[in-house]
Amino acid sequence: MSFEPKLLGFLCNWCSYAGADLAGVSRIQYPPNMRVIRVMCSGRVDPKFLIQALELGIDGVYVMGCHIGDCHYLEGNYEALRKFDMTKKLLSFVGLDNRIRLDWVSASEGVRFGEVVSKFVEDIRALGPSPLSRDNPDQELLKKVKAINMAAGTKRLRALVGRQRKITEEENVYGEKVPEEEFNELLDTALKEEYDRQRILLALARDSKSVKDLAVELSLEPSLVLEHMLTLKGRSQVDFQEIIGNTPLFMRI
Amino acid sequence: MSEEEKKEENVRVGIFVCHCGSNIGGLIDCHKLAEESKELPFVAHAEDNLYTCSETGLAAIKKAIEEHNLNRVVVASCTPRTHEPLFRECISEAGLNPYLFNFVNIRDQCTWVHMKHAQEAYDKAKDLIKMGAAKAVKLEPLEMIMVNITPAAMVIGGGVAGMSAALSLSRQGFKTYLVEKEDKLGGRLNSLYKLFPYDIDASEFIGNIISNVQNAKNLEILTSSQVINIEGFVGNFEVEVEHNGTINTFEIGAIIVAVGSSILDPTGLFGYDGNKRITQFELESKLKNNKINQKDIIMIQCVGSRIEERPYCSSVCCMTALKNALNIKDQNPEAHITILFRDLYTPGTEYEEYYRKAREQGVLFVKYDPEKMPVIEETQVKVFNEYINTEMTIPYDLLVLSTPLVANDDNKELAQMLKVPLEANKFFLEAHVKLRPNDFATDGVYIGGSAKWPVDITESISQGYAAASRASTILSHDTIEVEGATSCLPEYNKSLCTGCEVCVKVCPFNAIIKNEDDEIEIIEALCKGCGVCAATCTNQALVIRHFTDDQIMSEIFAYGGE
Secondary structure, rough: OOOOOEEEEEEOOOOOHHHHHHHHHHHOOOOOOOOEEEEOOOHHHHHOOOOHHHHHHOOEEEEEOOOOOOOOOOOOHHHHHHHHHHHHHHOOOOHHHHHHHHEEEEOOOHHHHHHHHHHHHHHHHHHOOOOOOOEEEEEHHHHHHHHHHHHOOOHHHHHHHHHHHHHOOOOOOOOOOOOHHHHHHHHHHHHHHHHHHHHHHHHHOOOOOOOHHHHHHHHOOOOHHHHHHHHHHHHEEEEEEEEOEEEEEEEEE | OOOHOOOOOOEEEEEEEEEEOOOOOOOHHHHHHHHHHOOOOOEEEEEOOOOOHHHHHHHHHHHHHOOOOOOOEEEEEOOOOHHHHHHHHHHHHHOOOHHHHEEEHHHHHHHOOOOOOOHHHHHHHHHHHHHHHHHHHHOOOOOEEEEEEEOOEEEEEHHHHHHHHHHHHHHHEEEEEEEOOOOOOOHHHHHEEEEOOOEHHHHHHHHHHHHHHHOOOOOEEOEEEEEEEEEEEEEEEEEEEEEEEEEEEEEOEEEEOOOOOOEEOOOOOOOOOOOOOEEHHHHHHHHHHOOOOOOEEEEEEEOOOOOOOOOOOOOOHHHHHHHHHHHHHHHOOOOOOEEEEEEOOOOOOOHHHHHHHHHHHHHEEEEEEOOOOOEEEOOOOEEEEOOOOOOEEOOOEEEEEOOOOOOOOOOHHHHHHOOEEOOOOOOOOOOOOOOOOOOOOOOEEEEEEEEOOOHHHHHHHHHHHHHHHHHHHHHHHOEEOOOOEEEEOHHHHHHHHOOOOOHHHOOOOOOEEEEEOOOOEEEEOOOOOOOHHHHHOOOOOOOEEOOOHHHHHHHHHHHHHH
């Protein structure tokens, strides 16, 4: 039997959900793989929702909102786009970024709704089952996705993405505007750093470990791990537990 | 609801699975769905109904709430976009807070779209009910928010639909502003000759309506004026109108869109030249101004409509062609008129009668096949007559093209200002074709006339009245309840708020401020509940009511496992 993808869709109430209803009214037929969660605006979709769904082994997640410029809430879909891009970048660390998709479907695009869902089903079917599918999830990968989930909840990343439009599209109080490219570099660094830090925190969940242990376990440069430890200590998320020989062991607070 | 009932362990969910006649029940086993739902956590009762939205169905919900002491209700049926208000009201009548209701869409997004996959549709419906029930468990009672209503209306568009709406509202005593971008009222009717089916003189007819409008109390006419910006929400719109370079702002409670439609530019179609080959619309002007003395006249229907690029039927062209054919006959009984048509629509008793009259007077009807389009030559048209299976050659000295009404170019701008959708052909899209034909999904904004779809004058007037009547349901109140599902910073989350103010910046409605006590505060009447702030909040302190993280996560977990 061919693999049937298990998909989840977040649809905005005003455009995409209405478009999905119109597909029904027009009796457009499309594959029955996707379950829908209705939200008022695509901008409501927290990156954590997407990551959580993948963590649970769902094969693909679709976010749909109003076309740019047509948002019922004026600019919610711009925010959706920023959040989605961040989520995609985070997921690219573990190669799951092609399992989420963002599209704009209007209330009148019933036919198109059927088409894009069919295409998504097809594309995910071609990718095969998620490595986190519930029968036999890849435990190493699962840990990494948990770290991504935690990273998406950090103040630093949320503040960066929340302020992104202001930072790149408007001038700050000093009359400066940060170019999009420069911002992206900043964001990319932050994403990688927070991801690694969350992995460290997860690795310290049960036992205290040394920087060297962590570096080996997580395949990271020891110097990098040390830098992260200092930041995490500054945030009161880790502390020294004991020193064995010359090696300090860290524990999670 | 008592504090005790809010606690999760006291939650009692009732699930009602609707057959919707055979729409759902014809494909999947609704009884089995209901039975299986009984196994879900916190579900105290489940049943299936033939039509849950019927009197019987609603009574069953109320009875079950009482008998099983339910405090959450889930209906699995059509779509919340049309039926959520009804069920909210129903549980409200049974004493529950209306927000303790959750809708599961198993018709529009399930049985109607998976008609050949009964088992998969069943599995999907089962998952959706599971997810819906999981969210229902987490639902919290909410209070509706009261807002004041400004008892004034603005009608955009001074054609026959807009004038009918404006007259109706002003006669009900509401201050009404009628905005027309041209320098005079009347719209398309100003250029028409006579009106079907009784050959009433168009100028006289519209003249009477215009004079009624001009003499109406409470009605202010703003010609050469254009709406340039709209802010606010139901009952409290602020509309900026530009007139000769000056901008005035109006406080408005309800808005009616009656901007009508445009005429397709026929350039390039069937040798159109505006002289010997003209449109029906141009023919009317000629009939109005001077006698048509051409002898051989051919009319071609569906020019630029019912084609791939413009698939719709413009609905008024058949009757217009018949009317103009009879008017020509009236002025010039010797004229030979041939109407080349694809299908001829003359619905209703009067219009059918009109068609028969045209036949009696000798108007010829030739059906053409869109696969074999008529060929226009300098003085004759070659057309393949389907009925006699032969090519005919018909001479002409006047060719009249029946071109469709099309959406206005500036519909998109207005739609964006009003935050309402357009359909594929760029006409305005109503909230629901049957249940809310003159409403938009956005509260306080209504629609009538050809802005929605090409309609004739009778229908324009009816729709103008309909839109006015719908608007009056808002305007006749001092206050109105609006959506209570807003953003909030709950007491228990206040300590999480870091005061970063990112929410203040992302809110599209400026509904979030930092108050005098240096605390984040949500102005609920301004909040529309989009939830962008909650998805952005850097410390996940903001909660968007009715779509909380907890509620959405419970749906994700219900589907994904655990």
